[in-house]
Amino acid sequence: MNTRPVIDESVGPYSLSTAFNNDTSCFSVGLDTGFCEVRNDTSTEAIGFLSLTYATVFNAGIGIAEMLGQSNYLAIVGGGRNPKFPQNKLIIWDDAKQKIAITLEFRTSVLGVRLSKTRIVVALLNSIHVFAFSTPPHKLSVYETSDNPLGLACLGQKLLAFPGRSLGSSPLRAMALSPDGEVLATGSESYGYSRRQIAGKWQSFDGRGPRSDIFAFFSPSNSLLAVTSDKSTLHIFDVPHPREMTRRSQSPAAATEEGTNQKWGFLSRVPLLPRLFSDEYSFANANFDIGDGTVPGSPSLAPHSVPTGRPQKGITGWLDDRTILVIGAGRDGRWEKFVLYDGEDGKRYCVRDGWKRYLGGSTF
Secondary structure, eight states: OOOOOBSOOOOOOOEEEEEEOTTSSEEEEEESSEEEEEEEEOOSSSSOEEEEEEEEEOSSBEEEEEEOTTSSEEEEEEOSSSBSSOTTEEEEEETTTTEEEEEEEOSSOOOEEEEOSSEEEEEOSSEEEEEESSSSOEEEEEEEOSOOTTOOOEEOSSOEEOOOSOOTTSOEEEEEEOTTSSOEEEEEEETTEEEEEETTEEEEESOOSTTOOOEEEEOTTSSEEEEEETTTEEEEEEOOOHHHHHHHHTSGGGGGHHHHHGGGGGGGGSTTSOSOOOOOOOSEEEEOOOOOOOOTTOSOOOTTSOTTOOOOOOEEEEEETTEEEEEOOBTTOEEEEEEEEEOTTSOEEEEEEEEEETTTTOOO
8 A cells, every 4th residue: 555645636747857956956857948956845743845936947958957056057958859059068057146157068968966166077978077157167177987877977166076087897976076086986787787886895775687777866964875776766865974983993992804805816915995894785775666657759858867868867866864855757757755664673764755756736
C-alpha cells in the first residue's frame, strides 16, 4: 500500500533539466518553453511547500539553467527540440533586467556550467574553460579532460575539480566536493557495479546494472553523503573526513591496521594514500520515484542529460543534516523530501516525508 502523502497531483510542463543552487534553498528548471526558479520553503509545519519565484518565457527550450546563489544571474544554454540559443553558446542571463549580460561561444556544445561570484566554469566534452565573472569576461585557464559527456565539474570557494585526461576503463559518472573543500567524492561504473572514492578510499554501493546514472551531494556539515542511482535508490553514507583520518593514523590503534593493509600490496605503501581500503555500505536508504523517463518527440532534448538522452533523475541536495531533497526532470518533474531519524534500536533511518510535481498547475 502506498502511504506517501501527496502534496500536489497536478502535472506541469516538460522540464529538460534541473539543478539546486549552492545552499539548496532554490532550484532552477530548464523548460521546453524557457526556465523558472522554484524556492524550497520548509519553514511551515506542512510536509513541504514550493513557491515558483519567477519564470522566464522564451517559447523555446533551455537545456541548462544554473543559478548563482539567490542572485538574479543564471547561466543558461539552449536545449530541446526548439533551442532558444545554439548549444555551443553560454548565456549569463540577468533576470532582473530580463536581458543577456554575457555571451560566451565555443566550438562544441556546452555540457555543464558552474558559477561563483568571481568565476564562470564551462565544461565541454574534452575541456574545462575558466573565466573571470566580469564584463567583458576574461579567460583565465583552459584544461584538457577525458571525455566528459555529463559536463562534470565542482567549483568550491578555493578549489576546482574535474575529470583528468586519463581515467582508465571506468569513466566518472558523478563528482561532488564537500562544502569545506576537504573531500572529493567520485562515482564510476566498473564491472557492473558502482563505486565511489572519498579522499582516496574506495567504497562500493548499490547501483548494479549497466549505465547507472549516479548523483551525489555532501551534507552541510561535510559528514554525510547522499548518493542516488538510476535504480531509484537513495543511499546515505558516513564520510571519513581527512582530519579525522589523520588523527586516527597518529593513534596507537593505527598500528593494528598495518596487517590489514598487507593484502593491498604496494597500494598500502603509496605515499599520501590512506592506510585503509575497504568496501563500506550505506547506513540508511530509501527509494525515490524515478517517474516518467521518456522524452516527447526527440531521442535527445537536453545537452545536460545523460548520454542516452533521458532526463536527469535523482539530483540531491541537503537543507540540513537531517533533510534531503531529491528532484528530477522529465514529463512529471518531481520534488521529494526525505528525513533522517534515529530509531529506538539505535540505528538511523531515512524515510520519505512527502513529494510534489513541482511544476504542477503552472502554464508557461
